[in-house]
Amino acid sequence: MQILYSDNEMLIKRCQKGDVDAFEMLIDKHQKIAYNIAFKMLNNKEDAMDISQEAFIKIYKSIGKFNFKASFTTWMYRIVVNTCLDFLKKKKTTYSLDDNIKTPDGEIKKEIADDKNTPEKIIEKKMTRQNVHDSIKKLNEIHKTVIILRDIQGFSYDEIAEITGTSKGTIKSRISRARSALKQIILNDMEQKTERFV
Amino acid sequence: MDCKKISEKISLYIDGQLSENEMNIVSEHIKDCEKCRHEYEQLKSILQFVSEEPMIELPEDYKVTLNEKLKECKQEIPVKKNKKFKWKRYTAIAAGLVIMVMSVSMFNNKDFSKEKAVEENSTQAFPMENKDDCARYGSEVAEDSVDLEVDGIKPEDESILKFTGSDFNAGNSEITNNITSQNKTLKSKSIKLIKNINLAIEVDNFDNVIDTIKRHVRDVKGFIENSNEQYVYDGTKKLKRGYMVIRVPSEIVEDSSGFLQGLGDVVNLEFSAKNITKKYHDVDNEMKNLLVQEDRLREILKKAQNVEDILKIEDELRRINTKITSNANLLNNWDDLVNYSTIYLNINQKKYSEVVLETEGTNIWDDAKAGFVKNINKIITALENIFISIISYMPIIIPMLLCYVVVYVIYKHKRKQ
Numbered sequence: 001m002q003i004l005y006s007d008n009e010m011l012i013k014r015c016q017k018g019d020v021d022a023f024e025m026l027i028d029k030h031q032k033i034a035y036n037i038a039f040k041m042l043n044n045k046e047d048a049m050d051i052s053q054e055a056f057i058k059i060y061k062s063i064g065k066f067n068f069k070a071s072f073t074t075w076m077y078r079i080v081v082n083t084c085l086d087f088l089k090k091k092k093t094t095y096s097l098d099d100n101i102k103t104p105d106g107e108i109k110k111e112i113a114d115d116k117n118t119p120e121k122i123i124e125k126k127m128t129r130q131n132v133h134d135s136i137k138k139l140n141e142i143h144k145t146v147i148i149l150r151d152i153q154g155f156s157y158d159e160i161a162e163i164t165g166t167s168k169g170t171i172k173s174r175i176s177r178a179r180s181a182l183k184q185i186i187l188n189d190m191e192q193k194t195e196r197f198v
Numbered sequence: 199m200d201c202k203k204i205s206e207k208i209s210l211y212i213d214g215q216l217s218e219n220e221m222n223i224v225s226e227h228i229k230d231c232e233k234c235r236h237e238y239e240q241l242k243s244i245l246q247f248v249s250e251e252p253m254i255e256l257p258e259d260y261k262v263t264l265n266e267k268l269k270e271c272k273q274e275i276p277v278k279k280n281k282k283f284k285w286k287r288y289t290a291i292a293a294g295l296v297i298m299v300m301s302v303s304m305f306n307n308k309d310f311s312k313e314k315a316v317e318e319n320s321t322q323a324f325p326m327e328n329k330d331d332c333a334r335y336g337s338e339v340a341e342d343s344v345d346l347e348v349d350g351i352k353p354e355d356e357s358i359l360k361f362t363g364s365d366f367n368a369g370n371s372e373i374t375n376n377i378t379s380q381n382k383t384l385k386s387k388s389i390k391l392i393k394n395i396n397l398a399i400e401v402d403n404f405d406n407v408i409d410t411i412k413r414h415v416r417d418v419k420g421f422i423e424n425s426n427e428q429y430v431y432d433g434t435k436k437l438k439r440g441y442m443v444i445r446v447p448s449e450i451v452e453d454s455s456g457f458l459q460g461l462g463d464v465v466n467l468e469f470s471a472k473n474i475t476k477k478y479h480d481v482d483n484e485m486k487n488l489l490v491q492e493d494r495l496r497e498i499l500k501k502a503q504n505v506e507d508i509l510k511i512e513d514e515l516r517r518i519n520t521k522i523t524s525n526a527n528l529l530n531n532w533d534d535l536v537n538y539s540t541i542y543l544n545i546n547q548k549k550y551s552e553v554v555l556e557t558e559g560t561n562i563w564d565d566a567k568a569g570f571v572k573n574i575n576k577i578i579t580a581l582e583n584i585f586i587s588i589i590s591y592m593p594i595i596i597p598m599l600l601c602y603v604v605v606y607v608i609y610k611h612k613r614k615q
């Protein structure tokens with residue numbers, strides 16, 4: 001790891017002088033991850049490509065300001081995540097926790113239930129992968145971001161704190177709440193499906 | 199812990215983000231509590247599904263298009279930066295310099311004109327003094343000037359030749375020659391002249407010039423009767439001023455004066471020669487008579503018989519002796535003044551070490567050139583002064599800077615807290 005770190009340093013310094021090849025080497029293994037983060041956040045392959053590349057260009061342009069104090073990776077992903085969030089703000093396709101979910105049959109209010117885990121609510125249904133991933137799309141940006149970073153990409157709590165620019169404590173509660181929200185969406189979703197079939 | 203709290207901590211429990219104690223508590227709880235265990239397993243399987251989905255591949259053209267975009271922006275940045283960068287900075291620096299130089303040179307200018315006025319006043323003080331003396335002597339000469347054509351010399355041969363600086367620069371040697379030739383003709387008829395020269399010069403290197411003058415005076419076997427030096431502060435520059443009364447053998451006083459003029463720029467030159475020949479001779483003759491009288495009296499004294507006569511004669515002798523002594527003193531004094539002419543010398547240090555432009559005529563082009571050079575010199579001097587000021591204020595600036603640094607560090611420290 002030591003060797004890798006100093007390689008990174010050398011590459012970064014070359015990038016600061018404007019070396020495009022060095023930059024591409026630097027981001028090589030991160031491109032796929034960045035693309036996937038963008039895809040998960042924006043739900044659209046074309047947007048994912050545009051936005052993730054926009055993020056890389058921002059990174060390239062501002063690499064001169066990188067002061068080697070933080071980790072390069074987290075600094076880089078921070079720009080990726082922020083670029084995605086900025087894009088989402090512009091598009092304004094946000095689902096807040098208290099929004100109504102639109103279904104073909106009309107709206108059903110979803111609630112965040114912390115105290116509703118009574119035995120009646122526990123539904124033993126087969127969850128499909130599709131269910132789960134559709135549900136992720138319905139999370140709000142903040143929760144979606146941490147779920148993507150933590151559960152899809154596997155970043156550590158510390159890394160996520162650096163990427164989002166918040167404290168670890170905030171991240172802990174954020175992840176708990178995000179997962180709670182996700183679970184609720186999934187359960188609601190399965191309820192509906194059950195109802196439909198019944 | 200009750201089920202509600204456990205439920206809140208399940209997420210962190212799964213990630214191992216609880217304290218060791220809490221991890222144990224939750225672990226123990228879900229062993230026994232079916233509901234909570236179910237919740238735990240449910241969340242776990244959800245997260246399992248989430249993490250299992252494979253990532254999608256990068257589009258084929260991803261890297262290529264990114265590369266193109268990077269190269270585009272690479273070209274943008276350097277050019278833009280340079281263009282923006284230079285313009286503002288250089289104008290600001292240029293403007294700053296111009297203002298600085300102008301203000302300092304204006305400041306210098308003001309002082310300079312004041313200085314000149316003072317100088318002129320002091321040099322003029324001189325001729326006044328002399329003129330008073332001349333007037334006294336002059337009147338005495340005039341009284342006795344009934345039958346005066348001694349060896350063809352006329353009474354008004356108290357010749358005062360006065361030259362100012364500008365005349366001098368033009369026809370330096372010519373005037374000196376005139377004086378010298380005139381004096382030579384006068385000398386050859388063994389007349390007594392008391393020569394005085396008033397000279398004011400401006401020099402660059404004050405101390406060097408003083409040393410040169412002293413050496414010269416020694417060489418010509420003259421002596422310095424009186425001298426003093428003083429400092430005047432003009433802005434930050436220390437200008438020296440000196441005054442000397444030099445006595446040199448009268449034969450070479452003109453040469454000596456010429457030498458001294460060559461040491462710097464002549465601001466004022468006055469030459470005066472007082473002819474005391476007649477007076478001298480009169481006194482000399484009188485003394486001779488008195489000596490003869492004294493001899494006669496002594497002889498009479500030898501022959502004297504009674505006390506009364508002796509007393510009378512001794513009285514007379516005493517009177518004559520007194521007169522002889524005073525005459526002798528007078529003659530000695532005059533000898534001294536005649537043999538050793540006096541040069542009253544004012545030496546001032548030049549403010550600007552100027553390029554000497556011998557401007558013959560006063561045509562516009564020459565004046566313009568001279569003015570141009572003068573101002574360049576002023577700028578140079580101004581820059582020198584700025585440099586000197588910066589260094590002289592260093593002792594004040596450094597502690598101040600230190601204070602600012604300390605305050606800034608404390609401020610930053612407080613902000614962090």
